Amino acid sequence: REGQLDKEVYAELGPWTLQVNQTNFKADSVTLFATEFYDEPLQGVLEERVSSVNLKDARFPKFTSYRDNFVLENIYPDVHFKGGLGVAGAQFYGTAADSALAALKFTYKLDTVLTLKGRSFIFKDSL
Numbered sequence: 001r002e003g004q005l006d007k008e009v010y011a012e013l014g015p016w017t018l019q020v021n022q023t024n025f026k027a028d029s030v031t032l033f034a035t036e037f038y039d040e041p042l043q044g045v046l047e048e049r050v051s052s053v054n055l056k057d058a059r060f061p062k063f064t065s066y067r068d069n070f071v072l073e074n075i076y077p078d079v080h081f082k083g084g085l086g087v088a089g090a091q092f093y094g095t096a097a098d099s100a101l102a103a104l105k106f107t108y109k110l111d112t113v114l115t116l117k118g119r120s121f122i123f124k125d126s127l
Contacts, residue, residue, distance in 0.1 A: 009037075027047075030046040079104060094120065
């Protein structure tokens with residue numbers, strides 16, 4: 001969809017089937033290019049639904065990475081992330097695999113002062 005992210009984000013789909021009698025689709029083996037968030041292309045699953053939601057509130061298209069061990073140092077000053085990555089609408093987020101939790105580690109002078117673990121974390125420009 002257009003108008004959602006500040007920089008270019010796009011996906012390349014492998015072979016997939018579109019059911020024309022449904023309002024959604026899911027494609028496996030998708031490559032996401034989102035260099036604003038991560039330097040390398042991401043492999044994962046893409047889901048899309050037809051909806052009348054405005055672009056700001058859209059939750060689709062939704063991409064979820066296969067990998068769940070990405071490390072993003074200083075995603076915010078002194079905040080480090082480990083887990084899976086995804087995009088839902090215009091939101092970039094960190095996610096967890098079925099049996100694991102994603103983690104945000106807060107540091108001060110190189111010492112860890114707080115670690116938060118959860119199923120997902122939304123990353124925004126401001127807190």
